[in-house]
Amino acid sequence: MRREAHAQHLTAPASGRGDLKFPASQPENSRTAVREKQQAAVEVANNATTDGRSFAHREGWWQTYITHYGERPSLFAEVTTQGIPIQEGKTRLLDIGCGPGTIGIYGLMEKKALSATFTDIRSEQIDLVRENVALRISEGKLRESQVRIIKRAISFTELSDEELDRHDLCSFNPPQLPCDYVDEDAWRKIASDPVQSAYRIGGPDGLNMARKFFEWFAEPHRPKPDAVVILSSFLGRKLIERTLNSHKGIRWAICKETPGIPLRPFFLKEKINALTSAEREDRSLKPDGTGWWTKTLFLMRLMYGFRG
Ligand SMILES: C[S@@+](CC[C@H](N)C(=O)[O-])C[C@H]1O[C@@H](n2cnc3c(N)ncnc32)[C@H](O)[C@@H]1O
DSSP, X not given: OHHHHHHHHHHHHHHOOTTOOOGGXXXXXXXXXXXXXXXXXXXXXXXXXXXXXXXXXXXXXXXXXXXXXXXXXXXXXXXXXXXXXXXXXXXXXXXXXXXXXXXXXXXXXXXXXXXXEEEOSOHHHHHHHHHHHHHHHHTTSSOGGGEEEOOSOOOGGGOOHHHHHTOSEEEEOOOOBXXXXXXXXXXXXXXXXXXXXXXXXXXXXXXXXXXXXXXXXXXXXXXXXXXXXXXXXXXXXXXXXXXXXXXXXXXXXXXXXXXXXXXXXXXXXXXXXXXXXXXXXXXXXXXXXXXXXXXXXXXXXXXXXXXX
């Protein structure tokens, strides 16, 4: 049941199959048909084998995040990572909250970062990224010398200055599901699983972890490498801007806004329909033609530096 819900929520961007498209470009005009097609594709991805190595025996909501690396980094990785300013052969990337390695692996394989370091607060995610990276190394797609995995499960607030100094850029796609807008049953399921909670829960307005990250990033007398933080437009452009502007130690710019991405199914339709058109505009919500909504993702570039 949970796996099903997860597979649905992944929808097109996370499925990792080249034949998937965002709903805006799909011919079907019924939401159900779109969802069924996406669900079927995710099921295929779930059971895919990669050069004889199958992860299908594994059970868990996170399963597609492993298998979608089957042949190449996923469409989700492409959407989130393509716009990150990684310089070929130069950037030493610190993938904070790496999960299964979505951003760092894409950064290495497709954007040719010089190196990537993976770190996460959950040991389960560190195990996944280890597995993913080992597979890529065994396939000759990555070199061992390009990759470091911080073995201890730690919060970004525990990263040492020495560790930070080793990098030119860090990335963070924080947990940001806003509980005020999510179906209660779905919320309870997520909250009862500590790995999923750490992965998704962003507090009432979705910005709790992002706020924590901004505070850490802006700490005086502790410069950080530039960061790219990925935030859902659903959180609201004005709120994001206000939150960032409250930190004198951060200069920031949106370096990329992605094309429309389906809003996850566990959002409450009534609440979204009740938003005013100005609120919808602020959240970049657009009807997808099937009675549901698309959002976008902001790639926010943060630079350490005090504004006058
Ligand atoms: C939304 S997932 C992003 C995973 C992956 N980077 C991606 O983009 O698909 C958020 C990740 O951040 C991790 N995380 C949550 N709080 C954290 C913290 N304080 N420090 C480091 N990682 C954290 C979670 O365990 C989870 O893997």
